Amino acid sequence: xxxxxxxxxxxxxxxxxxxxxxxxxxxxxxxxxxxxxxxxxxxxxxxxxxxxxxxxxxxxxxxxxxxxxxxxxxxxxxxxxxxxxxxxxxxxxxxxxxxxxxxxxxxxxxxxxxxxxxxxxxxxxxxxxxxxxxxxxxxxxxxxxxxxxxxxxxxxxxxxxxxxxxxxxxxxxxxxxxxxxxxxxxxxxxxxxxxxxxxxxxxxxxxxxxxxxxxxxxxxxxxxxxxxxxxxxxxxxxxxxxxxxxxxxxxxxxxxxxxxxxxxxxxxxxxxxxxxxxxxxxxxxxxxxxxxxxxxxxxxxxxxxxxxxxxxxxxxxxxxxxxxxxxxxxxxxxxxxxxxxxxxxxxxxxxxxxxxxxxxxxxxxxxxxxxxxxxxxxxxxxxxxxxxxxxxxxxxxxxxxxxxxxxxxxxxxxxxxxxxxxxxxxxxxxxxxxxxxxxxxxxxxxxxxxxxxxxxxxxxxxxxxxxxxxxxxxx
Numbered sequence: 001x002x003x004x005x006x007x008x009x010x011x012x013x014x015x016x017x018x019x020x021x022x023x024x025x026x027x028x029x030x031x032x033x034x035x036x037x038x039x040x041x042x043x044x045x046x047x048x049x050x051x052x053x054x055x056x057x058x059x060x061x062x063x064x065x066x067x068x069x070x071x072x073x074x075x076x077x078x079x080x081x082x083x084x085x086x087x088x089x090x091x092x093x094x095x096x097x098x099x100x101x102x103x104x105x106x107x108x109x110x111x112x113x114x115x116x117x118x119x120x121x122x123x124x125x126x127x128x129x130x131x132x133x134x135x136x137x138x139x140x141x142x143x144x145x146x147x148x149x150x151x152x153x154x155x156x157x158x159x160x161x162x163x164x165x166x167x168x169x170x171x172x173x174x175x176x177x178x179x180x181x182x183x184x185x186x187x188x189x190x191x192x193x194x195x196x197x198x199x200x201x202x203x204x205x206x207x208x209x210x211x212x213x214x215x216x217x218x219x220x221x222x223x224x225x226x227x228x229x230x231x232x233x234x235x236x237x238x239x240x241x242x243x244x245x246x247x248x249x250x251x252x253x254x255x256x257x258x259x260x261x262x263x264x265x266x267x268x269x270x271x272x273x274x275x276x277x278x279x280x281x282x283x284x285x286x287x288x289x290x291x292x293x294x295x296x297x298x299x300x301x302x303x304x305x306x307x308x309x310x311x312x313x314x315x316x317x318x319x320x321x322x323x324x325x326x327x328x329x330x331x332x333x334x335x336x337x338x339x340x341x342x343x344x345x346x347x348x349x350x351x352x353x354x355x356x357x358x359x360x361x362x363x364x365x366x367x368x369x370x371x372x373x374x375x376x377x378x379x380x381x382x383x384x385x386x387x388x389x390x391x392x393x394x395x396x397x398x399x400x401x402x403x404x405x406x407x408x409x410x411x412x413x414x415x416x417x418x419x420x421x422x423x424x425x426x427x428x429x430x431x432x433x434x435x436x437x438x439x440x441x442x443x444x445x446x447x448x449x450x451x452x453x454x455x456x457x458x459x460x461x462x463x464x465x466x467x468x469x470x471x472x473x474x475x
Contacts, residue, residue, distance in 0.1 A: 014139025015305070016298020019146075019291045022365045024372055032383035052453050053171050055266045056446075060256075061174050064247060068170055069163065071248030078155075078162040085152035092148045095141035098133030103315075106323075125326050128315025128333075138305040143298035150292035157285035164281060166246055168454040172447045173242045179443030180236035181258050186439060187229035190432050194222045197424060200415055214421035221425060225432075265445040268386065268452055279457030286364075286371040293361040300357040303350045306342035375455070382452035389448055393441040400434035407431045 053065050069075065104127040113119040136142055198218040204210035236258070244254035314334035316326050325331060343350065407427040413419035 013137070014142050014298065015301045016139065016143055017294060019294045021287060022290060022368060024369055026372075026376075030376075030380055030383055032380050032387065050458065052458055053167065053450075055453075056171070056449075058174075058261065061171060064170055064174065064243065065167055067247050068166055072166050072246055073248050075159070075162055075166060078159040082152065082155040082159050085148070085155040089145065089148045089152055092141065092145045095134075095144065096136060098131050098310075101130045103128050103130070122319055124317070124319045125323050126315060126317035127326065128313055128317075130311070130313040132309060132311040134307060134309050137308060138302040140299055140302035143295045143302065147292045147295035147299065150288045150295060154285045154288035154292065157281045157288060160281035161285060164454055164458055168450050170243060170246045171450045173239050173246070175263065175446035175450070176443060177236055177239040177243065177256065178261050178263060179439060179446070180232055180239060181260060182263075182439050182442075183232050183436065184229065184236065184258065185260060186432075186435055187225065187232055190428075191222065191225045191229055194218070194225050194428065197411065197414075197428065198222055200411075201421060204417070209417050210421060217421060217425060221428070263442055263446050265386075265390075265442075265449045268449060280375050280455075281457070283368075283371055283375055286368040290361070290364050290368050293357070293364040297354065297357040297361055300350070300353040303343075303353060306340050309339045309341070311338070312336045378455035379452070382448055382455050385448045386445070386452055389441055389445045393438065393445060396434060396438040396441050400431070400438045403427070403431040403434040 051062070051065070053061055105125070107124045109122045109124065111120045111122075198215075198221075201210050201215050201218040205212070205215050240254070240256050241251040243256065244251040247254070312335065314332070316328070316331040317333060318326055318328075318331045407424075407430070410419050410423050410427040414421065414424045
């Protein structure tokens with residue numbers, strides 16, 4: 001037996017390829033920024049993303065984000081999946097150790113009676129311990145543990161990604177709700193403005209300077225504005241319901257007080273080093289799944305090699321009808337043994353398993369690279385949106401200011417009879433449209449800021465930017 005164990009430890013090896021992260025070439029900078037100081041990054045998905053939403057300086061949003069981590073059910077589900085993945089590692093690691101089984105029995109037996117002999121009775125007692133061990137000669141258990149560890153790390157990255165996605169969704173819904181609050185104020189003021197114009201039209205119709213058609217148009221304009229105001233309430237309440245679900249609350253028991261807040265998109269530094277891109281948990285998850293697929297190739301290859309099973313058992317047994325002498329030397333029994341098994345013909349089954357494992361690995365590598373490409377697209381999309389929405393907002397504000405001035409002059413002229421109602425109607429519509437568009441662009445700037453932060457993998461700290469830049473300057 002010692003000789004066999006020596007052979008086991010001397011010949012044991014791990015089959016299958018050792019893992020190497022797939023190559024992916026990144027450019028030195030993003031297309032949609034003129035910054036030339038981006039650097040190629042190393043994976044840093046394990047870094048704390050921080051409370052990135054605090055950059056918006058909104059106490060109510062901060063409170064909601066704190067509640068999200070505690071009560072969101074999607075996050076709770078992902079956390080449980082991670083715990084399950086950790087348990088699978090322990091389950092796989094059990095394969096490194098032998099198994100030990102204990103047994104005990106007591107039986108009372110009666111023999112059949114005959115015409116010559118009466119029935120006899122006997123009592124048997126036994127107790128035993130059995131041990132068996134399949135040495136991991138070819139690394140099957142080791143590769144399985146590798147695969148399960150990679151899977152657990154992928155599950156942890158998925159948990160981080162679920163958190164980041166939920167946090168970003170909450171911030172976006174919140175700013176869309178506040179945009180609806182701003183629009184509600186505009187719509188309510190527009191209704192009042194149209195009502196005043198209607199009053200002027202009524203007076204002018206009495207005076208004979210306005211027609212019935214002018215009056216009906218003015219009435220219609222008021223009704224349309226009221227309808228838009230009501231429709232905006234629907235939009236606003238639906239965002240409130242969405243926030244409630246993210247916070248794990250019943251929408252019927254949750255409400256957010258409508259109020260006007262000053263929404264100012266933060267200045268996200270476009271000189272953030274590109275290493276932040278690789279803080280994205282979805283990229284980390286995809287890379288860990290590649291490691292898992294690689295380990296599974298080794299598990300499949302190990303099936304080509306023989307399996308060695310070492311087993312032993314020992315115990316006590318007697319049939320003298322008493323338990324007193326059970327644990328005595330004469331009652332002792334034991335056995336030691338080993339067996340070696342090897343598949344001789346399986347119809348190509350094992351070869352097919354290896355082929356499938358290799359194909360799965362190639363597929364997961366392609367998915368990993370696609371995840372990086374999509375991440376790069378996310379950043380590029382939000383960079384270009386962030387840059388041009390700021391200019392668009394300024395243009396819309398200028399348009400709104402000019403439209404308001406034009407409307408004021410047109411209404412004044414209408415009151416004294418030098419302008420027609422059609423001109424007033426056109427001026428009012430232009431003003432409302434310009435103001436509404438300005439609000440919409442502001443809301444888009446806020447949600448784009450959130451999207452850009454999420455696309456970069458979460459928050460950042462100024463010292464990270466400074467330190468990264470200093471490191472680049474030293475090179």
